[in-house]
């Protein structure tokens with residue numbers, strides 16, 4: 760079965776790229792033909808820096824399709840929202856081009872892990888928000904959040920938006936990389952779990968730890984059990 764999952768986050772720099780790389784690694788280990796895609800990369804002119812991190816975490820070299828524009832159809836030089844980055848580079852974003860790139864990837868792979876830029880309400884153009892694109896495509900979401908102060912508000916708003924747009928939330932990734940008072944970290948995670956259930960999202964809440972702990976062998980790489988049940 761061919762499937763696209765969108766890995767989104769409550770904000771920029773929350774750990775989407777790290778989560779995508781680790782998920783692709785886990786699916787690869789299960790023998791699933793998986794590829795990652797970045798919808799739009801801003802603040803970069805050569806190869807998408809998020810794709811480079813995905814490949815490193817997957818333990819593979821850059822692919823030809825990474826050097827072409829398939830795994831990241833839009834690259835813009837200024838590190839800002841896609842709509843503004845496109846304007847500043849004198850270009851426009853055609854969402855059809857993003858969709859066609861995903862379709863081409865699906866011809867070769869069974870699963871595409873599709874990473875957004877920033878959060879759900881980031882504009883792709885003056886008129887189209889990223890959530891509008893996701894609603895049209897009906898991709899299940901995997902939301903990356905964490906214990907950082909301010910995340911309760913951002914996370915509940917993101918989950919609420921997903922529900923209003925009739926999008927499935929397959930999992931919430933709780934990125935423990937961001938250090939926070941343990942009482943806050945425990946409480947926020949409970950709030951997220953309860954709010955997911957209240958909104959009919961039955962997927963798991965999965966902890967992510969600092970990458971160094973996986974690399975040095977103190978904990979095993981995550982297998983994301985329960986996230987990709989449909990595969």
Ligand SMILES: Nc1ncnc2c1ncn2[C@@H]1O[C@H](COP(=O)(O)OP(=O)(O)OP(=O)(O)O)[C@@H](O)[C@H]1O
Pocket residue numbers: 768770771772773774775776777778809875876877878934935936967968969970971
């Ligand atoms: N679990 C983690 N272990 C180690 N480093 C992490 C972890 N999570 C995030 N980071 C670091 O935090 C920074 C931001 O993470 P990341 O690039 O994954 O964010 P993002 O949500 O993909 O941002 P963007 O919106 O730009 O795509 C990076 O330097 C990344 O290496």
Ligand SMILES: C[C@H](N)[C@H](N)CCCCCC(=O)O
Pocket residue numbers: 771772800801802837838839840841876877878881
């Ligand atoms: C450059 C940055 N790291 C992201 N790729 C783009 C984040 C856009 C966020 C826009 C916003 O929500 O204000």
Ligand SMILES: [Mg+2]
Pocket residue numbers: 775776777809874
């Ligand atoms: Mg990223």
